[in-house]
Amino acid sequence: MDLELRHLRILLAISEAGSLTRAAAALFLSQPAMTTQLRRIEASFGQPLFERSARGVVPTRAGELVLAHARTAVASADRIRGYRLRPANSAEPVTVGGSSGPMLSHLTLHLPAAVSNPVTFVQFPSTGDAMNAVADRSVDAGCMVDLDGFGVPLPEGVVVDVIGLEPVVVIMPAGHPRAGQDRVGLADLADETWLLPPYDAGCDDYGALADACAPAGFAPRVSPHRIGDLGVLCDLIAQGVGVALAQGAARAREGVVMRRFTGDPLLGRHLLAVHRDSPLFGARPLLLDLVRAAFEARCVTPG
Structure with a gap:
């Protein structure tokens, strides 16, 4: 793992809080995500950086050395960011948009404090709508999700x-015969009816599903209903209307379960789009730091 600035911030947060739980809350991460991140960071150094006990955590001798350098590096980065990443016209308002996913909520929480511009946020119903808004400068930047190999062409500028x-999962009724499995083969769902979201010019959901089902020997039977709202979708699935695809970061509702596919044949791409003429283009490294932190905290990687 390549050590990045956000990893140093995690170490400093743990040291200041004296507890993984309190540090996770301060960074808006879950406790498991914080623990996983610390393990990866320590593995990159080849030794523990904190000693754990019932009272919390304290730095090891190696940890103290790393923390001293981390404080210097983070302080320097913050000074550089304050000079280089704030747009030239600090009073100019900017707008950030996105489709459903963990990155937009993370930016809403953290971006306003990181730039001097007034920031507003808007959610779009689809990836295509969000990408078009970035392309025509209706918004300055956007975060969105499409399906790998079935997304929108890159707009000019x-x-x-x-x-x-992130692996795409299947939503199925909690009483489905395959609901007790950790992973479900697409071939096992050949007789199911699939509920797809409304047409999205930025993501060909049917094309991706049909392409994944072909090696399993069937063409998916698709419901005439087109449902984009996750709550409505889960209600219908719980009643046995069909099954559906979802982002791995989605949260299951009562009456349904979410399971990964065997072999992860469908992958969601989490994207950040910024227009070159946007006042936020100079702040792109900052935006990348923020959305990568959200991805690491909320999303599961293939494997």
Whole structure:
């Protein structure tokens, strides 16, 4: 793992809080995500950086050395960011949009304090709507999710970064015969009816599903209903209307379960799009730091 600035911030937060639980709350991470991040960081150093006990955590001797350098590096980065990443016209308002996913909520919490511009946020019903808004400068930046290999072509003037890939899951009724399995093969769902979201110019859901089902030997039977709201979708699935695809970061509702597919044949791409003419383009490294932190905290990677 390559050590990045956000990893140093995690170490400093743990040291200041003296507890993984309190540090996780301060950074808006879950306790398991914080623990996983610390393990990865310590593995990159090849030794523990904190000693754990019932009272909390304290730095090891190696940890003290790393923390001293981390404080200097983070302080320097903050000074550089304050000079380079704030747009030239600090009074100019900016707008950030996105489709459903963990990155938009994370930016809403953290971006206003990181830039001097007034920031407003808007959620779009689809990836295509969000990407079009970035392309025509209705918004200055956008975060969105599409399906790997079935997304929208890159619009002119827009820079898109892939934040990460996440396995797509299937939502099925809690009483489904396969609900007790950790993973479900697509071939086992050949007789199911699939509920797809409304048409999205930025993400071909049917094309991706059909492409994944072909090696399993069937073409998916698709419901005429097009449902985008996760709550409504889960209500219908709980009643046995069909099954559906979802982001791995989605949260299951009562009456349904979410299971990964065997072999992860469908992957969601989490994207950050910024227009080159946007006042936020100079702050792109900051935006990337924030959305990568959200991805690491909320999303599962393939494997």
